[in-house]
Amino acid sequence: MATAKQSSYLRDVLKRFFAHKLAMVGAIILIIEILAILFLPSIMNLDPYSIDYMSFGAPPSAAHILGTDDVGRDNFARLIYGGRVSLTVGILSAIVSLLIGVPLGLIAGFFRGKTEVVIMRVADIFMSFPSMILILVLASVLGQSITTVTLVIGFLGWTEFTRLTYASVLSIREKDYVQSAVAIGEKSKNIMVKYILPNSLAPVIISFTFRTAQAIITESSLSFLGLGVQPPDPSWGNILYYAQSISVLANQPYLWVPAGILLVLTVLSINFIGDGIRDALDTKMSI
Amino acid sequence: MCVASCLTQRMVSDLNSQKNDIIQVKNLKTFFYGKKKFLQRERPVVKAVNDVSFSIRQGETFGVVGESGCGKSTLGRTVIQLLKPTEGQVLYKGLDLSTLSADQMRDLRKEIQIIFQDPYASLNPKMTVRELIQGPLDVFSNDSRSDKLAKVRKIIAAVGLREADLRKYPHEFSGGQRQRIVIARALILNPEFIFCDEPVSALDVSVRAQVLNLMKDIQADLDLTYMFVSHDLSVVRFICDRVAVMYLGKIVEIADKHALFEEAKHPYTEALLSAIPVPDVNVKRQRILLEGDLPSPYNPPSGCQFHNRCRYATKYCSVAEPALTQVDGEHYVACHRYSAPEKMKTVS
Incomplete structure (x- = not known):
């Protein structure tokens, strides 16, 4: 039952997604990036930690196609490994936000009353914190590891999902088709999951992609400030950290420009994919 | 779990009630409360359904007519417990629905269904x-997948949809077809009672007749009981057996269809009937034009709620509220002209 149901719906959604040009461009860029991040290290035998004692801060050459950094580590290898870290942190922390935020928004909007007041006021309180400062504090208290950065960014992002879900649940719970679910005797849980959730998901999904992009940027900002992912672990943010030095900024663009470009490309692709998913989920769009 | 207790309750109350009444509504009230404003003493209240009593017999089509906003949909939704009544009782086959737990009520939903007004919003x-059509089966029946599919196929054939339509989404259909889907969904569990909330008012005139005929045929086949809410008197005349006229949350007249359309007693019903268009240019008609608008439901008139628009009203009407009284046989009307004609003349 469930499999047949999903496959027909999924097929329609995929059809619409593949017809969305920008989303396809974004998806292709992202897929290439992910493949490179996954397989290039073993193919090219890259090691982001090994130090080449013969060249510190060397310009691009045959041995190091993007040169080496100031302690002699291969810059290309660090860029690829940094991508692993950045993408993982971005996606995982957005998932953490989503998993906390969406159920809370759904519950607040469906049950109303006291539940609603408690959840939404807590969300308001969270939203009125200056999040960057909170992240800085938490990161320095909890220790600077990839896991903490992911969890902290993820945990502080739930309010956006809660508010979005809550807002669309409020409008959807009044629709006749939700009343019809009551009239055919569906249980509250099923009404929430089968009738309200699928119809309130579109804004959440775009928001998820934006959140991923934002989390990648937040991680980069943290690392750029020296509080995120710590060297020797590479991330796009702490590669950009080099650009804090004027001489690197001016004279060694090969050190930071590739990381910057990849960051922009990734964030842009993810946003395009978000647009594509939103349009694909809209059953009213023609195939 | 509740079957035994429900059954005994049913049997006991069956003795007290008329056997052929499927629905009995007793002094039903559904009020909506607004937000209390600054310096206001009480919360504003809309008495959407205000002390309404009637009963619906097994197998008949009971019509409810009235202007927009008079509370007819609210009445229906309260009867099938989609809205909680503020006061009063709804008895389904003698069983008081307000005493049921949420689980018991959910269990009863397979016998009580609804057809919504707007087929664009109800799917x-x-x-x-x-x-969509299989949804009710998934909730209530333990049939195998293929048995359920067989039932779905049977029902879509009955409402005139095609096999290929099963894989489509609602937006791919026209209004009339969507309403067929809604009807199919309401019918799949073989319900006994269906509340029809203006089922054809969102449809084109051309498909209206098709859908109404479909509903009539199905009713004959399955011995269904309909409660049919509409503001369209010609539709009501076509499909209903007995009709109740509502004004500002109250029933002002209940009668057999023929009695109502031929000898309406209440002045409001008279005015409504005179507004039915007659497709003949040569017929000269006496239109009764009602003065003023429907009064604000926040602040309904005193006494008889219709007195400020009624052409027969006297001082007495603005003081005392008329009760629904029997005039002849099955004909009930809430008007002082029938319940207290002498007081209307004397009290000033």
Whole structure:
């Protein structure tokens, strides 16, 4: 039952997604990036930690196609490994936000009353914190590891999902088709999951992609400030950290420009994919 | 779990009630409360359904007519417990629905269904037609997948949809076809009672007759009871057996269809009937034009709520509220002209 149901719906959604040009461009860029991040290290035998004692801060050459950094580590290898870290942190922390935020928004909007007041006021309180400062504090208290950065960014992002879900649940719970679910005797849980959730998901999904992009940027900002992912672990943010030095900024663009470009490309692709998913989920769009 | 207790309750109350009444509504009230404003003593209240009593017999079509906003949909939704009544009782086959727990009520939903007014809003856009129609079966029946599909096929054939439509989504259909889907969904569990909330008012005149005929045929086949809410008197005349006229949350007249259309007693009913268009240019008609608008439901008139628009009203009407009284046989009307004609003349 469930499999047949999903496959027909999924097929329609995929059809619409593949017809969305920008989303396809974004998806292709992202897929290439992910493949490179996954397989290039073993193919090219890259090691982001090994130090080449013969060249510190060397310009691009045959041995190091993007040169080496100031302690002699291969810059290309660090860029690829940094991508692993950045993408993982971005996606995982957005998932953490989503998993906390969406159920809370759904519950607040469906049950109303006291539940609603408690959840939404807590969300308001969270939203009125200056999040960057909170992240800085938490990161320095909890220790600077990839896991903490992911969890902290993820945990502080739930309010956006809660508010979005809550807002669309409020409008959807009044629709006749939700009343019809009551009239055919569906249980509250099923009404929430089968009738309200699928119809309130579109804004959440775009928001998820934006959140991923934002989390990648937040991680980069943290690392750029020296509080995120710590060297020797590479991330796009702490590669950009080099650009804090004027001489690197001016004279060694090969050190930071590739990381910057990849960051922009990734964030842009993810946003395009978000647009594509939103349009694909809209059953009213023609195939 | 509740079957035994429900059954005994049913049997006991069956003795007290008329056997052929499927629905009995007793002094039903559904009020909506607004927000209390600054310096206001009480919360504003809309008495959407205000002390309404009637009963619906097994197998008949009971019509409810009235202007927009008079509370007819609210009445229906309260009867089938989609809205909680503020006061009063709804008895379904003698069983008081307000005493049921949420689980018991959910269990009873397979016998009580609804057809919504707007077929564009009452179908979940994320479900295929098959999922929509099969939904009630998934809730209530333990049939195998193929048995359920067979039932779905049978029902879509009955409402005139095609096999290929099962995989489509609601937005791919016209209004008339969507209403057929809604009807199919309401019918799949073989319900006994269906509340029809203006089922054809969102439809084109051309498909209106098709859908109404479909509903009539199905009723004859399955011995269904309908409660049919509409503001369209010609539709009501076509499909209903008995009709109640509502004004500002109250029933002002209940009668057999023929009695109502031929000898309406209440002045409001008279005015409504005179507004039915007659498709003949040569017929000269006496239109009764009502003065003023429907009064604000926040602040209904005193006494008889209709007195400020009624052409027979006297001082007495603005003081005392008329009760629904029997005039002849099955004909009930809430008007002082029938219940207290002498007081209307004397009290000033």
